Amino acid sequence: MTHDAAAARTEPGRSNSPVHRRASIVENVPIARDTYRIRLADAAIAGSIRPGQFVMVRPVAGEENDPLLGRPLALYDLARDASGTPVAFDLVYLVIGRGTAALARCQPGESLPVWGPLGNGFGPAPGGPVVFVAGGIGQTPFLALGREWLNPGPDGRICPSATILYGVRTAALLAGVEDFRAAGIQVELATDDGSAGHHGFVTELLARRIERGEVPARIVACGPPAMLAAVARIAEQHGVDCEVSLENHMACGFGACFSCVAPIHQPDGTVDLKRVCVEGPVFSARSVAWGG
Numbered sequence: 001m002t003h004d005a006a007a008a009r010t011e012p013g014r015s016n017s018p019v020h021r022r023a024s025i026v027e028n029v030p031i032a033r034d035t036y037r038i039r040l041a042d043a044a045i046a047g048s049i050r051p052g053q054f055v056m057v058r059p060v061a062g063e064e065n066d067p068l069l070g071r072p073l074a075l076y077d078l079a080r081d082a083s084g085t086p087v088a089f090d091l092v093y094l095v096i097g098r099g100t101a102a103l104a105r106c107q108p109g110e111s112l113p114v115w116g117p118l119g120n121g122f123g124p125a126p127g128g129p130v131v132f133v134a135g136g137i138g139q140t141p142f143l144a145l146g147r148e149w150l151n152p153g154p155d156g157r158i159c160p161s162a163t164i165l166y167g168v169r170t171a172a173l174l175a176g177v178e179d180f181r182a183a184g185i186q187v188e189l190a191t192d193d194g195s196a197g198h199h200g201f202v203t204e205l206l207a208r209r210i211e212r213g214e215v216p217a218r219i220v221a222c223g224p225p226a227m228l229a230a231v232a233r234i235a236e237q238h239g240v241d242c243e244v245s246l247e248n249h250m251a252c253g254f255g256a257c258f259s260c261v262a263p264i265h266q267p268d269g270t271v272d273l274k275r276v277c278v279e280g281p282v283f284s285a286r287s288v289a290w291g292g
């Protein structure tokens with residue numbers, strides 16, 4: 001199988017309706033401190049999922065009820081068979097609690113309940129350079145997205161360059177840096193403790209870049225809420241189009257429980273609570289009511 005998310009966009013005639021099934025684990029390997037890449041074999045999801053969409057995964061190999069709820073994880077990459085057909089998809093996850101710890105214990109050959117693709121995903125490529133800003137485990141949607149935007153889409157539009165500004169607490173948490181480079185995405189790193197790249201916040205890399213005149217056509221950000229709010233402010237100050245992918249807590253993942261809502265500005269000037277799992281996770285940064 002080959003890694004390739006370049007054709008992650010839904011091809012004409014393919015369905016993007018979510019399916020709920022058990023997907024078997026092809027591999028589940030550590031790639032950084034507390035961080036794993038899991039490959040799940042499911043041709044229906046792999047053939048229809050788009051960058052920015054996610055799946056809900058329940059980390060139970062048998063009929064257990066615990067944990068009852070799935071955990072949302074973004075598409076990282078696709079794997080294809082020899083004919084180029086997507087047959088499996090990769091997720092990259094950081095172990096932070098019970099669900100992701102249970103996922104890390106799952107073994108190849110076991111199968112997990114998965115439903116997806118879910119959420120809206122990203123739109124077409126901008127006509128100019130793009131900068132992705134990732135904090136913590138927020139880099140995961142940008143491999144598939146970078147591959148897609150650096151390759152001509154059905155509309156013929158191509159993004160001329162993509163750079164990821166990727167910040168973590170310490171170098172040991174950097175996950176997938178070589179995957180981004182191999183996909184033609186330039187990488188600039190920041191760490192809180194100075195153990196790799198810029199010593200400081202990833203948003204400082206963004207601000208510096210814009211101040212020296214390297215203004216992208218679009219900024220896309222994913223990471224902790226404080227980082228997203230800071231990125232949104234910088235984009236607004238410099239008049240740059242900006243999208244964010246929100247990672248709110250989710251219970252159902254398909255619009256039924258309202259556990260994932262975010263405050264979103266409406267055209268009439270009001271703010272309404274929108275479900276991140278259905279109306280998102282990707283929103284225009286300007287539409288989000290950041291508070292503070």
Ligand SMILES: Cc1cc2nc3c(=O)[nH]c(=O)nc-3n(C[C@H](O)[C@H](O)[C@H](O)COP(=O)(O)OP(=O)(O)OC[C@H]3O[C@@H](n4cnc5c(N)ncnc54)[C@H](O)[C@@H]3O)c2cc1C
Nearest residue numbers: 071072073074092093094097098099100137140247248281
């Ligand atoms: C659309 C979407 C895509 C995502 N993609 C990825 C991905 O690709 N890789 C990845 O590692 N994670 C991703 N996440 C976050 C991931 O879903 C959570 O980290 C995971 O659900 C935590 O489950 P858990 O059972 O391990 O932790 P829990 O036991 O549920 O929680 C442990 C602790 O972490 C806190 N917590 C849990 N979830 C979040 C959250 N979303 N934000 C802030 N704090 C939280 C809890 O309050 C608690 O304190 C994504 C989330 C969303 C909504």
Ligand code: FES
Nearest residue numbers: 253255257258277
């Ligand atoms: S997670 Fe249930 S409505 Fe979004």
